[in-house]
Amino acid sequence: MSQNGSVAVIGGGAWGTALANAVAGRHPVTLWLRDPEAAARIERGRENARYLPGVPLHPGIRATADAGALAAAGTVLLVTPAQTARAVIGQLKSHLPPGAPIVLCAKGIERGTDAFMSAVAAEALPVGTPVAVLSGPSFAADVARNLPTAVTLAAAEAGLAADLAHRLSGPTLRLYHTDDVRGVEIGGAGKNVLAIACGIVAGSGLGESARAALIARAFAELMRFARLYGGRPETLMGLSGLGDLVLTASSPQSRNFAFGERLGAGATPEAAAGGKLAEGAFTAAALVALARAQGLEMPIAEAVADIVAGAARVDAVVARLMARPLKGEVE
Ligand SMILES: NC(=O)C1=CN([C@@H]2O[C@H](COP(=O)(O)OP(=O)(O)OC[C@H]3O[C@@H](n4cnc5c(N)ncnc54)[C@H](OP(=O)(O)O)[C@@H]3O)[C@@H](O)[C@H]2O)C=CC1
Ligand SMILES: O=C(CO)COP(=O)(O)O
Secondary structure, three states, rough: OOOOOEEEEEEOHHHHHHHHHHHOOOOEEEEOOOOOOHHHHHHHEEEOOOOOOOOEEOOOEEEOOOHHHHHHHHHEEEOOOOOHHHHHHHHHHHHHOOOOOEEHHHHHHHOOOEEEHHHHHHHOOOOOOOOOEEEEEHHHHHHOOOOOOEEEEOOOHHHHHHHHHHHOOOOOEEEEEEEEEEHHHHHHHHHHHHHHHHHHHHHOOOHHHEEEEEHHHHHHHHHHHHHHOOOOOOHHHHHHHHHHHHHHHOOOOHHHHHHHHHHOOOOHHHHHEEEEOOOHHHHHHHHHHHHHHHHOOOHHHHHHHHHHHHOOOHHHHHHHHHHOOOOOOOO
């Protein structure tokens, strides 16, 4: 890998800004935003007041909307929502430094194509571009404030994964590494859908016992899905999977959980979204489509997909889940 230590972050939302802050102590960072005015505001105010209010921007970060500034980076983090990844790569491809690894930080599956982020990147990036996936339990607000956080970095080439993990880790952000790209991306994308289900249970007042049962059964679904699509069970039992599910299935700080909570309280999907990103709402249908294509049942993900599409009401879905035939716990 190149010895060039500078890092470019594409996407100046909550997660892009938090990651920029976390690595800026050790590397010069370019934070690229599509909106020149937003970039100028961040440069002037040294704060991303829209997405991470109250968190001072590290002095080593330069915010810009000039795509030409990406060319100097040794490592590029792609941190826009999953459904935009293909378009953003297409738009910026000619500015990306040749040979520099691209770290995919979005947690989702592309609607329409049902493609995982690594597949989208492989199609959209120049042939041979090294790609990695970063995922794990990490609220942007925690990472940006330098609270201790651990995530997983996956790349098909184990040496690249280890290099990137060392390069991006710091005193408060700890990256574990693996070559199980598919397992890590399934963990991140899948948990968002399942966190919505947990929010729905909380919002409809079904109780803590129901929520605990749901987390356990949701994780069983995720494991079955991962096994079918080539993710390793031990990866799913780690940070990107169980770790992230525990975080986002139990905290209103999670936008997916909060979205589900509002749905459970009776809001329409449009009202529940409230202008905030809930990746699971977009990924649910793709996750279910991939499962169905292999004859796999994912009753909890299916319930979320139906509710988000406005095709089922929460009470009907709960009754449907409880009426499923009894079966062995491990099947
Ligand atoms: N927030 C978190 O705690 C974590 C988030 N993630 C993942 O990171 C990804 C991004 O989330 P997050 O940063 O929180 O989202 P935000 O909603 O906070 O920010 C999204 C950012 O992406 C930009 N963007 C959207 N569409 C485009 C586009 N077509 N071209 C260029 N930029 C675009 C937005 O720009 P604009 O303002 O101009 O619309 C904005 O800067 C998601 O997949 C999420 O699951 C992962 C771990 C933690
Ligand atoms: O992925 C996250 C934490 O690991 C962020 O979760 P939300 O997108 O639900 O806020």
